[in-house]
Amino acid sequence: MDRVWGFFKSIQLKMILIYILLLLIAIQVIGAYFAEQLENSLRDNFIESVNDRVELLTYNLEQAFSVERTEETVSLRSDVGSIINNFDSEDINTIQVINNNSRVIGTTNEFDQINVGKRTTELRIQRALSGNQTEDIVYNPENGQRMLVLSAPIYSHANIGEVVGALHIQASLEGVYGQMNDINQIFANGTVLAITISALLGILVARTVTKPITEMRKQAKVMGAGDFSQKVNVYGEDEIGQLAETFNEMNDKIQAAQASKESERRKLSLVLTNMTDGVIATNSQGNIILTNPPAEDLINQPFSEVNQQPLIKVLGLDDEISDISELTDMRSTILDFSDDHHHLLVRAGFSEVEDEHGEMSGIITVLGDVTEQEEIERERREFVANVSHELRTPLTTMRSYLEALTDGSTWKDEQIAPKFLSVTQNETERMIRLVNDLLQLSKMDNKDYQLFKEQVNYIDFIHHVVDRFELNLKEEITIHRNLPDSNYYVWIDKDKVIQVLDNIISNAIKYSPEGGEILVEVVKRKHQLLTKITDQGVGIPEDNLEKIFNRFYRVDKARSRQLGGTGLGLAIAKELIEAHDGEVWADSEESKGTTITFRLPLMQEKRGHRS
Incomplete structure (x- = not known):
C-alpha cells in the first residue's frame, strides 16, 4: 500500500501525467481545429451541392412557368409536380x-399535399418572391435533426428580372454531421490509442529519467546513515x-570531509x-551541551544530569547573576x-564563542581544581605568621630581660642577674633550634640534602x-621496652632516624605526667618493622x-611553648621517615x-653481623 501511495507521489507519475497532458492538449487543439x-x-460542400441542384431545378421550373397554357393552373401544377417528383436527390427531403x-x-x-393551392405566409418564401435567396440551418426539435432551409426565386424567361414563383427546399444535414460524428469517433479512438501508447512510452521514458534519480535518492539515504562506500551508476x-x-x-568529498571531521572530533575528544x-560548553541560551570527565568529577554530576541545564544554575551562580552574558564580564x-x-575549591574561567556574524553562540568554561594551591597559599601565610610569632616571643x-639588665641596679644584683642571663640564653x-629546624625543612623541601644509608x-x-x-x-618518668630478641636489619641513615626518635x-x-610510663615497642609485620612510642x-x-605532623601545629600551644617546643619536630620526623620509604602516623585517645x-622497610637478615 505504501509503495502504491509512493508511486502516486513520485516524479515518475508526474512526468507521465505531464507527457500525457501535453499530448492530450496537442491532440485536442489539433482535433478541434x-x-x-x-x-x-x-x-460548405453540402450547401454548394444543394445549390447546384437548386439551380438545375430552378431552371426546369422556369421553363415550366414560361409555357403558355389555356388551363394554366391545372397544367402548371401538373408540370411542376412532374418536375419535382422526378427530381432525384437523397439529401433534399422536401421541395415546395x-x-x-x-x-x-x-x-x-x-x-403537406393538403396545402397545395393554399397561400403561404412563410417569411423565407416571401423574401424569395421578392427576389432574395435565403439559406438557413434550422434545428428541428421534433426529430432532433438539423435542416438546410433554402428559398430561391423563380424568374420568367420572357421578362428578365420578373419573379414568377419561389422554390422552397429543406435538405437534411444529418449526413454531414453523421460523417462528423464518425470522424470524431475515429479521432477519439485514435486519441485513446495514442494516449495509451504514449503512457507506455512515458513510463519507459520516465523510468529512464527517474531511475538514476531514484538511485541517487537511495544513495543519499545511505550517505545520511554514514556509509560513503557505494556509488550511483x-x-x-x-x-x-x-x-x-x-x-x-x-x-567522495563528503566522505573525505567526514573522515577529517571524525579525526578532528576524535582528537578533540581525546584532548578533552x-x-x-574541566571543560563545559554551552549554547547561545547558556544551556550545557558538552562536558569532559574532569568537569563531571569537579561538579560531581554526570553529563546526563546536566545536559541542557543552565550553566549558571549548575555552577551555583544563579543567586549572583541572571544572564549568561554576565559570565564573560x-x-x-x-x-x-x-x-x-x-x-x-574550583577556579572557573569563562570565554565567549562567537559565530561568523560576531554574535555569541555559546560559552566555554574551563574549571581547575585550585584546592591544593589555595591550601598551599594558606599554609604559606600561616607558616610566615607562625615563624614571625615564634621568633617574636x-x-x-x-x-x-636585656633592658632590665641595662639598668645598673639589676646587673649588679648577684641573684637576679644570673637568672636574667639564663633566660636570655635559653631563648x-x-x-637557634627554631632556625636550624627551619633550615633543615627548607633543605628537605628543596631536596638539598643527602642520606648516608647503611645496614643497621x-x-x-x-x-x-x-x-x-x-x-x-x-x-x-619510666621508659619500658618491648623489643624482639631477633636481629632485624634495615637500610637507614642512622643520624636521621636518631633525629626522628629524639623528636618523638x-x-x-x-607530655607525660609525673610518674608516667613510656613504652618503646618494635613489631615485625611482613616485610616492615613498626616502631611504636606510647605515652600516658x-x-x-x-x-x-x-x-599534628603539620609545621608549627600544636594541640596545646601555651604548654608547648612553655616546654620549649618549636612545633616542627613531628613535621621533620615525617619528612625523614618518608625519605626512607616509610610512613608515620598517630593513634590517640x-x-x-x-x-x-x-614503619621502615626490612632488609634480609644477616646472621652474625653487628653494627
Whole structure:
C-alpha cells in the first residue's frame, strides 16, 4: 500500500501525467481545429451541392412557368409536380414550389399535399418572391435533426428580372454531421490509442529519467546513515549522467570531509578527555551541551544530569547573576564545591564563542581544581605568621630581660642577674633550634640534602637510643621496652632516624605526667618493622590527629611553648621517615595517651653481623 501511495507521489507519475497532458492538449487543439475546418468544409460542400441542384431545378421550373397554357393552373401544377417528383436527390427531403401569388402549386411532402393551392405566409418564401435567396440551418426539435432551409426565386424567361414563383427546399444535414460524428469517433479512438501508447512510452521514458534519480535518492539515504562506500551508476553523458557523476564526486568529498571531521572530533575528544582541567560548553541560551570527565568529577554530576541545564544554575551562580552574558564580564571566579567530607575549591574561567556574524553562540568554561594551591597559599601565610610569632616571643622576652639588665641596679644584683642571663640564653638557644629546624625543612623541601644509608641492626640501634634517653631521664618518668630478641636489619641513615626518635621520644617525655610510663615497642609485620612510642599524656583529639605532623601545629600551644617546643619536630620526623620509604602516623585517645608509629622497610637478615 505504501509503495502504491509512493508511486502516486513520485516524479515518475508526474512526468507521465505531464507527457500525457501535453499530448492530450496537442491532440485536442489539433482535433478541434481539424473538426471545425472539416465541419465547415463538409457543410460548405453540402450547401454548394444543394445549390447546384437548386439551380438545375430552378431552371426546369422556369421553363415550366414560361409555357403558355389555356388551363394554366391545372397544367402548371401538373408540370411542376412532374418536375419535382422526378427530381432525384437523397439529401433534399422536401421541395415546395410557390407561384407569385404565394400559393403552393407543388410539394414532394406527402403530408403537406393538403396545402397545395393554399397561400403561404412563410417569411423565407416571401423574401424569395421578392427576389432574395435565403439559406438557413434550422434545428428541428421534433426529430432532433438539423435542416438546410433554402428559398430561391423563380424568374420568367420572357421578362428578365420578373419573379414568377419561389422554390422552397429543406435538405437534411444529418449526413454531414453523421460523417462528423464518425470522424470524431475515429479521432477519439485514435486519441485513446495514442494516449495509451504514449503512457507506455512515458513510463519507459520516465523510468529512464527517474531511475538514476531514484538511485541517487537511495544513495543519499545511505550517505545520511554514514556509509560513503557505494556509488550511483552513470547511464549516459546527458544532464542526468553528469548529475550522477557530480553526485559521486560529492560523495567522495563528503566522505573525505567526514573522515577529517571524525579525526578532528576524535582528537578533540581525546584532548578533552585527557585534560586535567574541566571543560563545559554551552549554547547561545547558556544551556550545557558538552562536558569532559574532569568537569563531571569537579561538579560531581554526570553529563546526563546536566545536559541542557543552565550553566549558571549548575555552577551555583544563579543567586549572583541572571544572564549568561554576565559570565564573560566576570571572566573568572572561585567556586566552593566543598561539603562535610570533602574540601574542594574550583577556579572557573569563562570565554565567549562567537559565530561568523560576531554574535555569541555559546560559552566555554574551563574549571581547575585550585584546592591544593589555595591550601598551599594558606599554609604559606600561616607558616610566615607562625615563624614571625615564634621568633617574636623569644625576642620580646630577650629584649625585656636585656633592658632590665641595662639598668645598673639589676646587673649588679648577684641573684637576679644570673637568672636574667639564663633566660636570655635559653631563648637564644630556642631561636637557634627554631632556625636550624627551619633550615633543615627548607633543605628537605628543596631536596638539598643527602642520606648516608647503611645496614643497621635495628634492635641494637633502638636499645642504643633508649639507653641515651634513660641516662638523662627524670626519676618520675619510666621508659619500658618491648623489643624482639631477633636481629632485624634495615637500610637507614642512622643520624636521621636518631633525629626522628629524639623528636618523638622527647615529645612523649614532655607530655607525660609525673610518674608516667613510656613504652618503646618494635613489631615485625611482613616485610616492615613498626616502631611504636606510647605515652600516658593528655592525648590528642581525634579531629587533630592528622594535623599534628603539620609545621608549627600544636594541640596545646601555651604548654608547648612553655616546654620549649618549636612545633616542627613531628613535621621533620615525617619528612625523614618518608625519605626512607616509610610512613608515620598517630593513634590517640584523650586523657589516655598517644602512640606515634612509624614503619621502615626490612632488609634480609644477616646472621652474625653487628653494627
